[in-house]
Amino acid sequence: THASYEGIPLTEEQASGTVGVYRNIRNPLVMRSGPEITRFFEGTELLEPGLVPMPHWRPDGPVEEEDPYAFSGFAGVGRKA
Numbered sequence: 001t002h003a004s005y006e007g008i009p010l011t012e013e014q015a016s017g018t019v020g021v022y023r024n025i026r027n028p029l030v031m032r033s034g035p036e037i038t039r040f041f042e043g044t045e046l047l048e049p050g051l052v053p054m055p056h057w058r059p060d061g062p063v064e065e066e067d068p069y070a071f072s073g074f075a076g077v078g079r080k081a
Helices: 012-021 034-041
Strands: 044-046 073-075 078-080
16 A cells, blocks of 8 residues: 555645655655556556555445545555566
8 A cells, every 4th residue: 555645635735734744754654646656566467456546455345435535545466477
């Protein structure tokens, strides 16, 4: 999983305030776009359903009932060939 501004019910400016809280810690929060996250999977076979918003990756229940903030990132699994 990886955090992203895409899909969350905040403006990028509002979300950047949240990121700012984590800027000066040992492991700062880095938000990336879907295409930027996809690059991490280069050289792997991306398993179904691919890189998708977190609630869409093998959901336990109806995705439309998820908290909107659950969409603040992407999930995917890549298998080395």
